[in-house]
Amino acid sequence: MRKIALALLCLAAASCATAPSAPPPSSTPPPWSSPPTAEILSDPSRLTWARLERMDWPEPQTTYQGYNARVRNAAWGEVYARGGVELYCRDRFTAADSQARRVNDIALTLEHAYPAIIAARFFGFADRDCEEQALARADADKCLAATSDLHNLWPAYGPLNSSHGDSPYGELPGEQYRRFTEYCPDFERGTGNAPDLVDPTDAARGDLARAILYMHYVYGLPFDEAVDDPEHLLSWANDDPVDAAETRRENEIERLQPGTRNPLIGESGVS
Numbered sequence: 260m261r262k263i264a265l266a267l268l269c270l271a272a273a274s275c276a277t278a279p280s281a282p283p284p285s286s287t288p289p290p291w292s293s294p295p296t297a298e299i300l301s302d303p304s305r306l307t308w309a310r311l312e313r314m315d316w317p318e319p320q321t322t323y324q325g326y327n328a329r330v331r332n333a334a335w336g337e338v339y340a341r342g343g344v345e346l347y348c349r350d351r352f353t354a355a356d357s358q359a360r361r362v363n364d365i366a367l368t369l370e371h372a373y374p375a376i377i378a379a380r381f382f383g384f385a386d387r388d389c390e391e392q393a394l395a396r397a398d399a400d401k402c403l404a405a406t407s408d409l410h411n412l413w414p415a416y417g418p419l420n421s422s423h424g425d426s427p428y429g430e431l432p433g434e435q436y437r438r439f440t441e442y443c444p445d446f447e448r449g450t451g452n453a454p455d456l457v458d459p460t461d462a463a464r465g466d467l468a469r470a471i472l473y474m475h476y477v478y479g480l481p482f483d484e485a486v487d488d489p490e491h492l493l494s495w496a497n498d499d500p501v502d503a504a505e506t507r508r509e510n511e512i513e514r515l516q517p518g519t520r521n522p523l524i525g526e527s528g529v530s
């Protein structure tokens with residue numbers, strides 16, 4: 260800017276002829292330089308692995324011991340007592356739907372974001388009820404706590420829950436893998452030669468990412484079977500920030516599982 264101003268002054272004043280000459284104009288733009296890394300990392304709204312590592316993660320929950328009727332009743336009768344949002348299709352359901360565990364004539368089930376069988380195998384069991392020990396180093400307490408932690412349980416239509424099964428989440432190219440389109444606008448499931456992945460709709464991605472990150476940092480569960488690329492968890496959490504429904508859900512879970520608030524969902528009681 261100063262050089263331009265000086266040049267303009269020089270046009271009007273011959274005395275400038277003796278001033279140090281500016282470098283000759285060049286058609287080559289200056290080399291592009293990236294913004295300082297510190298600037299990116301200081302953005303408090305963006306998650307990074309470094310920030311996740313530094314977070315104050317809770318201890319495993321001790322309210323529920325295994326994925327049984329008690330935790331299912333807590334989910335439908337407490338967390339979703341006033342209704343909620345179906346995970347994959349984002350349909351709202353009412354308190355009555357929650358009680359009936361059915362909406363739009365489709366069964367509502369509880370989906371484990373981090374598949375229960377994969378968590379159980381990690382803790383040394385062959386079944387998701389953590390009963391059939393498969394490894395000498397089996398940890399029944401962790402297995403029961405992880406498979407019944409409410410943070411990992413989401414209301415989902417039964418057929419979509421079954422379709423996810425224990426396949427990893429990921430991103431599928433294009434939109435040709437949409438399934439259940441008669442009632443669900445954007446549930447993508449790789450079939451045939453496509454990767455064996457479930458690609459959740461944008462509004463569900465952050466919810467799932469925050470749940471899977473919680474399961475990793477609280478229970479030590481590895482990412483590799485839950486998501487095809489852990490970097491998706493960062494971008495999904497960043498691109499689908501916490502909303503009022505997710506905060507309400509977290510407040511209920513914190514009430515039922517004291518001391519286990521997911522630090523990715525803000526301060527206790529703050530929306």
Ligand SMILES: [Ca+2]
Pocket residue numbers: 430431432433434447458
């Ligand atoms: Ca896609």
Ligand SMILES: [Ca+2]
Pocket residue numbers: 461462463464465466499500502505
């Ligand atoms: Ca969301």
